[in-house]
Structures are given as structure tokens and as C-alpha cells.
Amino acid sequence: xxxxxxIVKKVTxxxxxxxxxxxxxxxxxxxxxxxxxxxxGVIMASSFILxxxxxxxxxDKLRQxxxxxxxxxxxxxxxxxxxxxxxxxxxxSFVFFSNFLHNGVxxxxxxxxxxxxxxxxxxxxxxxxxxxxxxxxxVYKDEVAL
Numbered sequence: 001x002x003x004x005x006x007i008v009k010k011v012t013x014x015x016x017x018x019x020x021x022x023x024x025x026x027x028x029x030x031x032x033x034x035x036x037x038x039x040x041g042v043i044m045a046s047s048f049i050l051x052x053x054x055x056x057x058x059x060d061k062l063r064q065x066x067x068x069x070x071x072x073x074x075x076x077x078x079x080x081x082x083x084x085x086x087x088x089x090x091x092x093s094f095v096f097f098s099n100f101l102h103n104g105v106x107x108x109x110x111x112x113x114x115x116x117x118x119x120x121x122x123x124x125x126x127x128x129x130x131x132x133x134x135x136x137x138x139v140y141k142d143e144v145a146l
Contacts, residue, residue, distance in 0.1 A: 002056045012054035019047040027123035031112040037119040041126025048131045062135050069132045076125035083117055
């Protein structure tokens, strides 16, 4: 994969960080507005996919990024389970995913207990998973073509 023209590469350099920041916004404010971890994670992954499509990457570098993303994905899943288990242990009600944090003031960023934390973890996992799937498809396509 050699990449696209210089115009596409420069526009991608400008647009991809904006897309990523918008995805972060959707993740962080998912408990206050429509959106959340999954939607924000997909938006963040699209910024990485855009960069890969515009710039083109060599297979060795993509394989290296894929292994790093798999590690991030596994860590996010582990974090999700840890937060859920902490709810089971710390809440005193013995309910999985029980809220053990203060709820705060309604309408503020820190107003939903563990839900924003779970949104961040889900957003990280979805971003890593979708980017990993895309990279795996690109690597597989190039290996079959060789």
C-alpha cells in the first residue's frame, strides 16, 4: 500500500485529530447525551483507519501496530471486568456492576457514578478492536496478493 496523493495526506493530517477528539467527546459525555463508549470508539477508530488509508503502511509496521492494539483491547476488557467486580465487592449489595462511586450533581460530567468510567473503557476497547479488525483485513489482503 503506497498511500494516496499529497493533498489527501495533508487533509488527513488536519482532519484525523479532529475526528479523534470528537470521538473522545462522545465517549466522555455519553452518559449525558446520545452516544457513549461504543459510538465514540467507532469514531476514534475511524480516525486511525483514515490515516492508514491515506498514508499507506508497510506490512511489518501494521503487524506491529496490530499486536499493540490487541494488548490495549485485552487491557480494556480486563479493566471493564475489574470495575464490574469492584461494584460487586465494594457496594455491599453483592450486585455485579453495582455503583460504588458518589453520583454527584445531575447534569455535570461526574454525575453518573461508574458509567463514565465504563464508557471510557468501552470506547478504548471498541477503538482498538475495530482498528485491529481493519489492520488484519489489510494485512491479509496484502499477504494473499503476494
